[in-house]
Amino acid sequence: MTPNIKPLIAGNWKMHGTSASLSSLEAMATGFAEAASDADGVICVPATLLERAAGVVEGSSLQVGGQDCHPAEKGAHTGDISPEMLSDCGAIYVIVGHSERRADHGESDGVVADKAKAAWRAGLIAIICIGETEAQRKAGETFNVLEEQMAGSVPAGASATNTVIAYEPVWAIGTGLTPEIADIEAAHAHIRQHLRKQLGAETADSMRLLYGGSVKPGNAGDILSVENVDGALIGGASLKAEDYLGIVGSVG
Template sequence: MTPGIRPLIAGNWKMNGLSADIGELEAMAEAAFGGADALICVPATLMTRAHVALEGKLQLGGQDCHTAAAGAHTGDVSAEMLADAGATHVLVGHSERRTDHGETDGIVADKAEAAWRAGLTAVICIGETKAEREGGKTLSVLSRQIPGSVPKEAKAKNTVIAYEPVWAIGTGLTPTVEDVAEAHAHIRKELETLLGEEAGKMRILYGGSVKPGNATELLSIEHVDGALVGGASLKAVDFLAIAAACPV
């Protein structure tokens, strides 16, 4: 963790969740999170119901937004729509968006600015593929993605960085403690180059097969200011166990 930064445990439900799953959100809202903030990013179909279920006790996020506030973009959701439904955050640039929809760093930066326009906090996702990791390109990929995806106007109050090595998402694989420490230290350094003193206050989350069994170890690493949790965020018991692993 970074001294002086309150950790954030964020859940990403991805394309999962029906009305029957609202009870998991209600169970999360009944829990105490102690020294961490908590965020759940649900599908757009559940946004308004999740807002009611969470009762403001957890923050609510969308999983993507369009760059425009409104217009002829069938099937898309604007940041303003998410905010109107009760969201406080939105993920932008998740690897699955980059891979499945061809989103570039420039598009991700534009979406971050759209999030700010609507009063949302942008959770900007970055991370290397398996081929890039095996080719020894992890740090160079991060050095490209950060200035490309993070606008120079980013502030700690409206921006969170989430490092997710693509090859670790949903695979059960995680980098070594040393690898995570190296990546997060590098991200902090690149943010300092881009943003100056503001970088020292910005939260950097780790994501990629975060589970109750490895959360304590991951959250104890320097510059890891929380976690972006995928599958383990679908069940309140698992998500709460990860949140409880945050150092006090």
């Protein structure tokens, strides 16, 4: 953790969840404050659930967010959703640049940056995802990849109030594999240092840096104790209240 930065435990339900899943969200909202009074929490649900999810968490310490957005406010973009629409449904955050969007939809760093700026336009906090593939890691290119992604995906104007950076090694997402703690520490230190050059020390030193990639209750404590790790972006473990709250309880 970084002193004076309130950690964020973010869940990403991806393409999971129907009306029946809202009972799990309700359990998360009920248990969140008890599990960790010194952390923020958000669950990024499918757009089909967002408005109802916002109603479920209303009055609790938990917030909801979207998983993606189109850069435009409105227009002829069938099937897309604007950040203004997400905000209208009750979203506080939106994930942009997740590796699955980059890979499955060919999203470039420039597109991710445009989406982040659009999120700010709508008053949302952008969770900008970065991370290397297994091939890039084995080639020793991790730091170069992270620098390139930050330079291209994190727009000027990014601040601790409108942006969160999530480091997710692509090879660790949903695989059960996690980097060594020393590797996580080195990557997050490098990200912080690069952001100092890109955004200035004051902004970089107050921005939340999340780790994502097979985070679960059993390893969350070790990961969240790492310097410059200011929370987690969680996939599968955020689908079950017991697992999500177990990770939240590791804060501290």
